Amino acid sequence: xxxxxxxxxxxSLEVLKVAVIYGADAVYIGGExxxxxxxxxxxxxxxxxxxxxxxxxxxxxxxxxxxILAHNADLEGVKTYFMELNDMKPDRPDALIIADPxxxxxxxxxxxxxxxxxxxxxxNTNYDTFRFWxxxxxxxxxxxxxxxxxxxxxxxxxISEDLEIETFIHGAMxxxxxxxxxxxxxxxxxxxxHGACTHPCRWKYAVVEEKxxxxxxxxxxxxxxxxxxxxxxxxxxxxxPDLMEAGIDSFKIEGRMKTALYVATVARTYRKAIDDxxxxxxxxxxxxxxxxxxxxxxxxxxFTTGFFYGKPSEEAQIYDNNTYEKGYTYLGLVGQRxxxxxYRMEQRNKFSVGEQIEVMKxxxxxxxxTVRAMLDEExxxxxxxxxxxxxxxxxxxxxxEEYDILRRREPLGNPCGKF
Numbered sequence: 001x002x003x004x005x006x007x008x009x010x011x012s013l014e015v016l017k018v019a020v021i022y023g024a025d026a027v028y029i030g031g032e033x034x035x036x037x038x039x040x041x042x043x044x045x046x047x048x049x050x051x052x053x054x055x056x057x058x059x060x061x062x063x064x065x066x067x068i069l070a071h072n073a074d075l076e077g078v079k080t081y082f083m084e085l086n087d088m089k090p091d092r093p094d095a096l097i098i099a100d101p102x103x104x105x106x107x108x109x110x111x112x113x114x115x116x117x118x119x120x121x122x123x124n125t126n127y128d129t130f131r132f133w134x135x136x137x138x139x140x141x142x143x144x145x146x147x148x149x150x151x152x153x154x155x156x157x158x159i160s161e162d163l164e165i166e167t168f169i170h171g172a173m174x175x176x177x178x179x180x181x182x183x184x185x186x187x188x189x190x191x192x193x194h195g196a197c198t199h200p201c202r203w204k205y206a207v208v209e210e211k212x213x214x215x216x217x218x219x220x221x222x223x224x225x226x227x228x229x230x231x232x233x234x235x236x237x238x239x240x241p242d243l244m245e246a247g248i249d250s251f252k253i254e255g256r257m258k259t260a261l262y263v264a265t266v267a268r269t270y271r272k273a274i275d276d277x278x279x280x281x282x283x284x285x286x287x288x289x290x291x292x293x294x295x296x297x298x299x300x301x302x303f304t305t306g307f308f309y310g311k312p313s314e315e316a317q318i319y320d321n322n323t324y325e326k327g328y329t330y331l332g333l334v335g336q337r338x339x340x341x342x343y344r345m346e347q348r349n350k351f352s353v354g355e356q357i358e359v360m361k362x363x364x365x366x367x368x369x370t371v372r373a374m375l376d377e378e379x380x381x382x383x384x385x386x387x388x389x390x391x392x393x394x395x396x397x398x399x400x401e402e403y404d405i406l407r408r409r410e411p412l413g414n415p416c417g418k419f
Contacts, residue, residue, distance in 0.1 A: 004274055005250040007063075007166065008267045013043065014333065015260045016051040016062075021403040022264040022362045023271025026061035027051075028097060030256060031085075034066045034078055045084060052091045061094040065256075066107070067119035068194050070100045078103055082110035089113075095140070098122075108137055115139045117166065123180065125151075127158035130165075140164035142252070145173060145234075149246045149308045156247030164249040170266060170295075171254025173231035173306055175201040183229075201229035235303035237269060237291045240277050240284065242308070260348075261330035264360065264405050265298040272364055290364075297327035331357060331406040342375055342393035343400050345385075351408060352384035359396065360405040369396040 008024035010016035019027045029051065030042045043051060052062045064085065070078060085093060096114055098104045099121035107116050117140040118124060118133045125144045133141050143152055145168055156165060174181060181192045183200040190196035206216040234254070236243060243251060251274070253266050273291050277284035304312060331351050335344030351357055353374055359367040374382045375393040385392045394406075 001244055002247055002249055004244060004248070004278075005061075006267065006270055006274060007250045007252045008263060009253055009256040009258065010051070010263065011042070011256050011258065013047045013051050015258075015263050017054055018260045018264045018333065018403065018405070019267055020055050020058050020060045022267040024060055024267050026063060026094070026250070027055060028063040028065060028252075028256070030065045031081065034068050034070075034074070034081060034103075045088070048093075049088055049091045052088070052093060056091070063095040063097055063117060064093040065097045065119070066103060067097050067099040067121050068103070069121070070103050075102065075106070078106050079110060082107055085114065086111045097142070104133075104136065104138075118142060120144055120168065121180070127155045130155055130159045130163060134160055134163045138163070140166050140250070142166040142168075146307050148310055149242055152246045152248060165247060166250035166252050167243070167246075167248045168234060168254055169236040169243060169251045170234055170270065172301075173234050173304070175229040175231050201231070203229075205229070232304040233301040234306045235295060236305060236308065237273055237295050238288065239305065239308070240273050241281065244277070259330050260333060261328060261360075261405060261407055262298045264362075265294060265328075268360075268362060268364060269294040328358070328407040328409055331408055334359075334400045334402060334404040334406065336402055337400070338393060340375075340379075340393075342373070342395050345392055345394050345406070347385040347388060347390040347392065349408075350384055350386050351406075353382075355408070357396075357406055357408050359398070359400065360407055361401075362403065367398065369398060371395075372397045 005025040006023060007026045007028060008019040010019050010027050010029050016027050016029060029048065031048060032042050032044060048062075048064070055062050066078070066081070068074065082096075085096070092111075092114055094115060095117045096107050096111060097117045097119050098107055099119035104116060104118075107114070116138050118138050120142040122129075122133075122142075123144050124130060124133075124141050125147060130141045139162075141163065143155070143165060147155075147167075152165065152167065159165075176183075181197065181201070184190050184192045184197045187200050188198045190198050208214075208216060251270065253263075253270065255262060255266070269291050272287070273284060276287050306312060330348050332345045332348045335346070337343050351371060353371050355371050357369060357371060359365075359369055361367070371394065373395040374385065376382050377391050377393075379393075382392065
């Protein structure tokens with residue numbers, strides 16, 4: 001069995017630190033250009049260097065996305081960007097994630113000592129494609145989401161042992177072939193292949209008959225309308241043994257637009273599931289209720305196993321609305337303790353003295369507490385922290401550790417779908 005990496009997304013420096021603390025073996029991030037999540041906060045060069053230092057000090061790798069499908073006008077900027085990344089040593093990224101062959105060759109020229117991984121955006125669906133990229137110098141290829149486990153096993157058998165396979169195992173699924181979508185560009189002029197997707201697959205659609213213009217005929221899936229392009233979210237927490245036996249080297253979580261709470265929850269849950277299975281398959285099976293409870297506690301759509309067990313039926317993949325379920329609200333990340341025994345916080349959502357909330361620990365514990373007291377930055381008592389990113393100090397009546405997460409349970413609406 002090959003050593004398995006848990007690869008977790010990060011949209012910002014704060015989320016990178018959370019991903020590292022909550023169980024990632026590697027984190028993937030985007031710079032301020034040339035990645036496919038332009039709407040994410042992303043990293044300046046200074047933040048990237050700090051994040052890489054933080055991760056490397058804890059034995060965690062960092063990969064940087066440069067996976068746009070480049071036009072002529074992009075190429076000079078790509079060269080400059082790669083030279084800047086190469087000059088970051090000793091705090092350089094461990095790998096670049098690339099989709100475009102021209103961008104790949106520029107990385108090979110300007111960042112020769114940084115590994116090159118091939119993005120799922122390159123539509124990697126067969127072993128000869130994997131061999132092609134390996135012969136050009138790629139160390140890892142990310143499978144297209146349309147592959148089954150049987151196909152991945154066959155790829156593993158047919159490629160070099162030192163070529164790594166990375167596969168998405170959790171998160172949003174694109175309705176188009178490995179993300180090659182024109183809907184956003186067509187409707188809004190924002191190019192999905194340049195990182196500016198507006199997600200029109202989540203919108204509500206109706207039919208218009210040509211002789212009755214302006215008359216919209218809804219095709220109802222439920223009382224809220226039709227969402228014929230809207231996929232469920234991928235979730236393979238219940239199928240870790242099958243993923244490991246397929247010869248996958250890196251289990252990839254989708255979500256470079258997600259909150260620190262989402263990233264912490266998913267990273268922690270998969271970390272424990274992987275470690276439990278490696279320790280004992282029986283332990284993994286016995287802890288399954290905990291994994292399922294945790295994974296459904298963060299924001300999600302209904303779940304699917306995607307294409308792993310063959311082509312999914314419409315019922316298995318298409319989601320009948322465009323809303324997320326929300327189990328918890330992210331309140332903030334615990335900072336350092338002051339001389340008075342209060343812990344520094346930066347507000348992410350409002351909460352108040354007397355409110356019951358939960359402390360989420362990196363190793364798996366969730367502790368219910370009541371907020372005993374709060375102070376503003378000057379040390380004055382306050383009843384709540386109403387302002388976004390407000391700095392304050394909190395006493396929860398228990399000892400906390402830096403990077404603990406505070407969250408509040410929310411009532412759930414519709415139940416999640418079957419796995």
